[in-house]
Amino acid sequence: SGPVLLSFPYNIQKELVDDAILDTIITQRRITAMRNNSLPVEDFTQLIAQANRPVIIAGYGSIKADAQQEIDQLSKCLNIPVTTSLKGKGVISEHSERSLGSLGVTSYSDARSYIVEQADLLIFLGAGFNERTSYLWDKTLLVGKKIIQVDTSPEQLEKVFKADLPILGDIKQVITGVLQQIKIDNLQKKQFSKMLHEKPIENDASLFNERFSLIKAFFNELEKHFSKDVMVFDDNIIFAQNFFNVSNGNRYYSNSGISSLGHAIPAAIGARFAIEHPALAILGDGGFQMCCMELMTAVNYNIPLTVIMFNNSTMGLIRKNQFQQYNKRFIDCDFINPDYKLLAASFGIEYRRVENTEDLNNLFENIDYNNNVNLIEIIIDKNLFPTYSSRR
Structure with missing residues (x-):
């Protein structure tokens, strides 16, 4: 019961669709949920440890979870760059050397080029992937990359792509646990310099x-x-x-x-x-x-x-x-x-x-x-x- 929002991205609106396929669409989502107050933080930190150039993509869900401070600590602790959705602007200071600005069709930051050309691990935190953020996405965006996705809403998990580690849980609590595990595992900072990765964008x-x-x-x-x-x-x-x-x-x-x-x-x-x-x-x-x-x-x-x-x-x-x-x-x-x-x-x-x-x-x-x-x-x-x- 209640209102329902059906979202049809602009490119889909321009496509011819065979309605016969609609009955065959099955969405299966693997959700790693909180059980007995246990979160898969070891799996989370293991993926970070294996990555050379992880990047955090934070959405408005991070702000709703009041997780800005924890995300900034994670970014600073391991020198991980952060980009945001439009509504997530300010999850970390956009003056920070670790900020790649906001991501999306109306943004001219170098976030997308860094994700496509550099990153090997994408950490999605409370990002809804609306049309404005994901319109320019194509197959090259996720090639050769591992994906962690954390969200409080099961409807958002793996809505747009399959994640290697989908986590249904409170973002603030998850990142707090990850920070504790990082100390235990003694993870080292990643090599990232905004000056090295910034480059003129032809557009x-x-x-x-x-x-x-x-x-x-x-x-x-x-x-x-x-x-x-x-x-x-x-x-x-x-x-x-x-x-x-x-x-x-x-x-x-x-x-x-x-x-x-x-x-x-x-x-x-x-x-x-x-x-x-x-x-x-x-x-x-x-x-x-x-x-x-x-x-x-x-x-x-x-x-x-x-x-x-x-x-x-x-x-x-x-x-x-x-x-x-x-x-x-x-x-x-x-x-x-x-x-x-x-x-x-x-x-x-x-x-x-x-x-x-x-x-x-x-x-x-x-x-x-x-x-x-x-x-x-x-x-x-x-x-x-x-x-x-x-x-x-």
């Missing part, structure tokens, strides 16, 4: 070229002024995923499931009711128009909130797909925006407009993000979008 030039300099500069300023204990709610996803490093108690909440527009502002308001940390809502002008009336909710309840709106007068993702896949045949993606300065004035909130890097000077010093409701409008070109679909 970078086309994915985020110099036209994105204003956006990069903005997120640099954002990190300087919100270096810790900030809550970021993000509809836009792709800019913050690549340019905002999560660390020092910062929390990043992406709307990465169905990606419904207009989520960031009400989500940030709700969170700010519960936790008195600075709250930021990042979204585009299309999403903003779907929920801008909620600014009045923040005003009525005196909820401090800073809204960052990228204004390109279009539905950027839709326009990007029509540009790249439909020969620039644009339909119902462009629109006319209101005067947001006047709109902010009508709400009685603070307003700032950013058109170039000079406008970033003292931007955050001149707004009171601890007490006021603020709207920051960033003007970008409607044709400014990363061309990541060329990698699909």
Whole structure:
């Protein structure tokens, strides 16, 4: 009983499927569950000991399990690099030398290339493998690699691939046991240097070229002024995923499931009711128009909130797909925006407009993000979008 989510990845939607095969699909999962408070930590550490270049892939399940500290300890203890799903950003500090950034179709980090070309053991911790994370996966990703998967949900175990060691259990408890076993086995650190493995990715030039300099500069300023204990709610996803490093108690909440527009502002308001940390809502002008009336909710309840709106007068993702896949045949993606300065004035909130890097000077010093409701409008070109679909 209750709601059910059926997830059909984009590439599957484009395939012709013979419905006769549906009755023959059988999924068998081998689950190593907790029994009598015993976990297979010896098997876990044995696989690590046998590996030369293990990598941790952590998802939002790691955050839900409050296992960030244990994962960071495991990574630091054995010098194992960590990449995350989009929702798992910040499991370890993204400023760490052991961080490979987040993984997925909208990421330009070198995580995928390291997994394909270097890693020989993949340690999945609470990763759900939604379309955004796994869309670019192919057979080369797992060739010659051992796999450990730990999750609290039996539905997630071996959902996408077969694991050499699937473990149904609490991630925090599992990693705590592994750390204890590592001391017993006296495992040595692995050879990993971020500087050695970082290399120019051929897609970078086309994915985020110099036209994105204003956006990069903005997120640099954002990190300087919100270096810790900030809550970021993000509809836009792709800019913050690549340019905002999560660390020092910062929390990043992406709307990465169905990606419904207009989520960031009400989500940030709700969170700010519960936790008195600075709250930021990042979204585009299309999403903003779907929920801008909620600014009045923040005003009525005196909820401090800073809204960052990228204004390109279009539905950027839709326009990007029509540009790249439909020969620039644009339909119902462009629109006319209101005067947001006047709109902010009508709400009685603070307003700032950013058109170039000079406008970033003292931007955050001149707004009171601890007490006021603020709207920051960033003007970008409607044709400014990363061309990541060329990698699909």
